[in-house]
């Protein structure tokens with residue numbers, strides 16, 4: 070059995086970003102006495118997604134996202150008199166304390182970490198991601214976390230993956246795989262840097278022009294593929 074180097078995305082691959090985000094924004098509404106919690110959470114989800122998509126394309130910086138997402142959100146609902154910097158910081162603080170993981174992630178990581186080397190590759194915020202990995206108890210299954218803010222590079226750039234591969238000291242690209250739920254960051258990044266890709270497609274996303282080498286719907290299928298690839 071070959072020992073594989075598995076680069077694994079964090080959000081919506083093992084950590085439950087969607088529910089963490091919702092918890093964090095609902096808590097924020099309570100902290101700032103904003104009434105329409107569900108409406109605000111739905112709108113925030115849209116704004117946040119669009120901004121992180123723009124980030125992947127290099128159109129905005131991470132620091133711009135921290136605050137401008139709340140400016141836009143509050144403008145939409147006509148909420149004023151809030152200190153945007155404080156709100157932005159509080160939201161990230163709420164996120165950092167989230168323990169939400171995808172059902173089955175813990176058992177999956179525990180099992181595959183026994184035979185393979187796992188590294189987490191995430192486009193998040195250093196403190197938030199480190200705290201979530203610790204709070205959720207998933208951090209211990211990874212040999213190292215590579216966080217875009219910390220290394221100043223981001224998926225899907227080739228440079229991000231080259232940095233990670235060089236730092237790991239991996240020699241054979243054939244034994245490295247990127248596993249993630251995002252076509253535009255994980256899969257495209259793998260394609261850009263010449264490593265094989267496994268799409269974790271829990272939500273049945275439609276695959277168009279960015280094509281992964283493998284596609285799985287759940288951890289059972291993922292574990293089976295890893296087992297076959299390591300033979």
Ligand SMILES: [Mg+2]
Nearest residue numbers: 078080081250
């Ligand atoms: Mg993800």
